[in-house]
Amino acid sequence: MEILRIKALGHDFGGLRALSGFDLALDEREFVGVIGPNGSGKTTLFNLVSGIYRAATGSISFRGRELVGMSPSSIAHLGITRTFQNIRLFKELTVLDNVRVAKYAAVRYSGLEALLHVGRFRTEERRLTEEAMELLTLFGLDDKAEDPAKNLPYGLQRRLEMARALAASPNVLLLDEPGAGMNPAEIGRLIQLLQWTKEHFPIAIVLIEHHMKMVMELCQRIKVLDFGVTISEGTPMQIRQDPKVIEVYLGKKDYAAVAGRTENTGYGHTADNRPHG
Amino acid sequence: MMKIFRTAIHGQPAGPRRPMLAVIIAGFALSIALPYFGLLNKYVIFVLISVGINVILTISLNLVNGFMGEFSVGHAGFMAVGAYGAAVTSVNVIPRWMGAAAFPTAILAGGLAAALVSLFVAIPSFKTRGDYLAIVTLAFAMIVKSALENMDVLGGPRGFMGMQQFTTLPWVFFWMVLSLWAIRNFVYSAYGRGVLSIREDETASELSGVDTRKVKVLTFALSSFFAGVAGGLYAHLLQFINPSMFDVIKSTEMLIMVYLGGVGSIAGSILGASIYTILMEVLRPMGVWRMVLMPAVLILLMIFRPRGIMGLRELRWFVYKAIPHSGAAAKGQNIGNT
Ligand SMILES: Nc1ncnc2c1ncn2[C@@H]1O[C@H](COP(=O)(O)OP(=O)(O)OP(=O)(O)O)[C@@H](O)[C@H]1O
Ligand SMILES: [Mg+2]
Numbered sequence: 001m002e003i004l005r006i007k008a009l010g011h012d013f014g015g016l017r018a019l020s021g022f023d024l025a026l027d028e029r030e031f032v033g034v035i036g037p038n039g040s041g042k043t044t045l046f047n048l049v050s051g052i053y054r055a056a057t058g059s060i061s062f063r064g065r066e067l068v069g070m071s072p073s074s075i076a077h078l079g080i081t082r083t084f085q086n087i088r089l090f091k092e093l094t095v096l097d098n099v100r101v102a103k104y105a106a107v108r109y110s111g112l113e114a115l116l117h118v119g120r121f122r123t124e125e126r127r128l129t130e131e132a133m134e135l136l137t138l139f140g141l142d143d144k145a146e147d148p149a150k151n152l153p154y155g156l157q158r159r160l161e162m163a164r165a166l167a168a169s170p171n172v173l174l175l176d177e178p179g180a181g182m183n184p185a186e187i188g189r190l191i192q193l194l195q196w197t198k199e200h201f202p203i204a205i206v207l208i209e210h211h212m213k214m215v216m217e218l219c220q221r222i223k224v225l226d227f228g229v230t231i232s233e234g235t236p237m238q239i240r241q242d243p244k245v246i247e248v249y250l251g252k253k254d255y256a257a258v259a260g261r262t263e264n265t266g267y268g269h270t271a272d273n274r275p276h277g
Numbered sequence: 278m279m280k281i282f283r284t285a286i287h288g289q290p291a292g293p294r295r296p297m298l299a300v301i302i303a304g305f306a307l308s309i310a311l312p313y314f315g316l317l318n319k320y321v322i323f324v325l326i327s328v329g330i331n332v333i334l335t336i337s338l339n340l341v342n343g344f345m346g347e348f349s350v351g352h353a354g355f356m357a358v359g360a361y362g363a364a365v366t367s368v369n370v371i372p373r374w375m376g377a378a379a380f381p382t383a384i385l386a387g388g389l390a391a392a393l394v395s396l397f398v399a400i401p402s403f404k405t406r407g408d409y410l411a412i413v414t415l416a417f418a419m420i421v422k423s424a425l426e427n428m429d430v431l432g433g434p435r436g437f438m439g440m441q442q443f444t445t446l447p448w449v450f451f452w453m454v455l456s457l458w459a460i461r462n463f464v465y466s467a468y469g470r471g472v473l474s475i476r477e478d479e480t481a482s483e484l485s486g487v488d489t490r491k492v493k494v495l496t497f498a499l500s501s502f503f504a505g506v507a508g509g510l511y512a513h514l515l516q517f518i519n520p521s522m523f524d525v526i527k528s529t530e531m532l533i534m535v536y537l538g539g540v541g542s543i544a545g546s547i548l549g550a551s552i553y554t555i556l557m558e559v560l561r562p563m564g565v566w567r568m569v570l571m572p573a574v575l576i577l578l579m580i581f582r583p584r585g586i587m588g589l590r591e592l593r594w595f596v597y598k599a600i601p602h603s604g605a606a607a608k609g610q611n612i613g614n615t
Binding site: 051097105122 | 459462463465466467468469470471473474476477478480481482483484485486487488489490495499589597599600
């Protein structure tokens with residue numbers, strides 16, 4: 001069953017064609033990877049799908065509904081959520097509240113009930129707090145529930161971002177370089193976490209990653225971008241052998257080397273966000 | 278001392294059962310008894326009433342500036358709308374024989390008038406992001422002031438009078454508790470989490486499903502409502518209002534109280550308003566030099582404690598927890614741990 005269909009999607013920034021002619025038909029519970037060198041338009045794709053930018057050309061339809069022109073919060077309500085390349089948690093809020101924020105649309109009480117703490121307010125708050133705690137427990141963050149998000153170590157911050165993205169029970173999860181700034185051991189654990197997430201939640205995942213190991217192990221299909229253009233598409237095996245893909249990563253001995261390309265990438269990159277010390 | 282204050286962002290064990298309720302009842306009883314038995318002179322009562330009104334103004338502005346992280350600088354405009362709204366309701370709408378019984382109606386009318394007017398500011402301002410609100414609210418406060426100066430039906434620059442002195446200590450205490458309670462409830466709700474998330478990262482908030490436009494407009498209207506309530510109380514305290522009472526200095530005073538007491542804190546709002554109001558009274562002999570000292574205090578505060586005394590921290594009595602001890606309670610299946 002197809003859940004998301006992107007057709008001829010394109011966007012430019014003042015003459016710079018960041019993405020063009022992008023197509024993707026995503027099935028329910030499918031795991032698709034998007035790779036490409038720095039600045040190839042991967043994050044732009046997510047920004048278009050999640051509604052941060054309004055696509056210049058093309059269409060994005062989610063279960064038959066056109067998303068282009070919708071507000072990001074409506075798109076999130078419909079069932080598409082995401083994480084960010086450079087972690088964007090609500091730093092001063094507790095770990096628990098970071099997740100509960102994402103349940104905004106799930107509460108069934110009115111503004112007046114909220115103002116007076118009456119009616120459905122208490123039972124609803126209890127329900128969604130329990131749900132949030134369950135999610136935190138699954139992600140091994142329950143004992144940190146009352147800590148401010150900014151106090152979490154880097155790896156857990158990434159995990160919390162994922163928990164937050166899952167809190168609204170989405171059908172499509174967009175992950176923008178969840179492995180950025182992680183060492184091979186951490187990557188190994190992240191792969192396990194993602195595998196488990198996919199089994200546990202009924203979601204389709206689109207994964208942007210520079211760590212080839214992750215993409216190759218997790219994704220059923222991979223799309224390769226270069227300068228905003230899709231230059232290749234196929235199974236991990238096909239991608240691995242595609243000369244066009246190899247050419248894009250020219251100068252790199254193998255794909256593992258690509259994994260190291262996390263620093264000095266210009267626009268909004270993660271490596272700098274890693275807390276020091 | 279430090280034990281009772283906790284970081285708002287940390288959880289805490291549930292305190293004694295309903296200590297707030299006991300404090301409120303005792304406070305209300307005192308607000309009736311002390312003036313009744315002549316234990317406070319008129320001046321002290323006036324100062325206490327001013328503290329109460331300023332607490333309402335401070336929590337109201339703190340909601341927008343401290344909790345939501347926007348920057349509104351013309352809050353006196355909403356106070357003015359509330360003051361005139363309540364005064365006109367009292368003098369021209371409510372029959373005089375109803376006396377103090379209709380006072381809450383007049384105050385509500387002032388609050389609602391301010392909330393309604395705030396929509397004209399909020400809806401266009403929140404279409405765009407950033408510092409736009411500061412400029413719009415500043416302009417708004419100026420427009421309100423000059424509009425009032427030019428409306429002869431409202432007395433123009435000479436002002437408006439004829440209100441009875443309904444604003445007594447118990448009434449102010451009542452409205453203060455109501456304001457604090459409502460805003461605290463709002464902050465500890467899904468809307469309130471939306472408000473805080475907007476302060477932390479508006480884009481991430483929107484992408485997490487928070488309807489940020491709606492939350493901002495609602496919050497701004499709620500804030501303005503209570504600024505209007507404070508204005509109504511003020512009008513029925515002085516029995517006379519004129520446009521120049523609601524000038525930039527008034528707005529600045531509110532900012533000082535918010536940033537003195539602490540951004541994003543209910544306890545901080547109470548503290549900031551109390552310290553500022555009492556200090557200004559104590560320093561009254563200094564005359565105009567007060568106006569030099571207070572901004573200087575603000576500047577020092579901004580340097581040494583930019584979030585204010587209680588910035589982002591909360592008195593545990595004000596914190597609402599859906600599930601007590603929720604932090605430690607859950608234990609179960611973990612994944613991804615080593
Ligand atoms: N808001 C923006 N304004 C102007 N140019 C932008 C903007 N966002 C992205 N770009 C440009 O669009 C191109 C694609 O950027 P994008 O962030 O999508 O790349 P990416 O594939 O995610 O790269 P990376 O691997 O470094 O994250 C780049 O040339 C980038 O500089
Ligand atoms: Mg990117």
